[in-house]
Amino acid sequence: MAQFIAHCRARGLSVTPQRLAIYHALLTSSQHPSAEDIYRRIRRQHPTISLATVYKTLETLEQEGFISKVTPLHVTARYDANRARHHHLICVRCQAIEDFSTEALEHLPLPQEVTGSWRILDYTVQVLGLCRECQKKERA
Amino acid sequence: MAQFIAHCRARGLSVTPQRLAIYHALLTSSQHPSAEDIYRRIRRQHPTISLATVYKTLETLEQEGFISKVTPLHVTARYDANRARHHHLICVRCQAIEDFSTEALEHLPLPQEVTGSWRILDYTVQVLGLCRECQKKERA
């Protein structure tokens, strides 16, 4: 948390009670809360905080590399009729999704602690990166 | 497509032009369209179709196992302050998300065709399954 404050100072970001509370809520939660979850939790200490502030702060924290969205895709659902196991390349810039599949990822070694308690139905690898087009645009 | 029709008949699902068009649009698209994309594409042939029908049909197709959502998480964004590489166990029943990490998944062998054209920034494995609690409830 001291490191967080130092980082904010260094980057010219105000250190506000709201910002600290939001970051603290995320740090001390193991349940991948939604913006709404965080909002409800924080409201006890900060009764006037607004959901919009939570969203804005989460965006800032993500830009600064402190947190990440667990749903890296754009919010809108995307559908797929490809029924074979395959993985996704997701362009972080233009949101394009490309399939790939490879024998090398057919039988991932999931640890015993996972297979012991969960019943596994399926898995996919989500690779984040820049597609060929967006690499060009980044250089421009 | 013939197999699709046969499956619908066997399951007591009506074979409607709209349903066929939606499934066809998905089959012949490699770009993981959204509901809106499908809607716009189909409207040329079916000018009276509604977006609600597209959504309802997509849900049916998913239940029947013909398609899947590329965003398997619930629509709301979930956040994470864990900065180390880790993977997600997602319960398909209660939406819980649990982290796990293992040395075995630290350096996944991505194929040359991927690393050759995309600039890879990160990846995570998304495992879908039933958590311990929901396994119990399923049996009940």
Next chain:
DNA sequence: GTTATTGCAAACATTTTGCACCAGC
């Protein structure tokens, strides 16, 4: 004092629902 942040309200986008009409079986 200046700049960034907050909190409100309103807008926006996506998805779901209720219901009357219609089509498939």
Next chain:
DNA sequence: GCTGGTGCAAAATGTTTGCAATAAC
């Protein structure tokens, strides 16, 4: 004819934006 599907409109949900008041620096 019965059942399930469609299409419309309205509601619900999640997220973003504009802006004036306020707090951090």
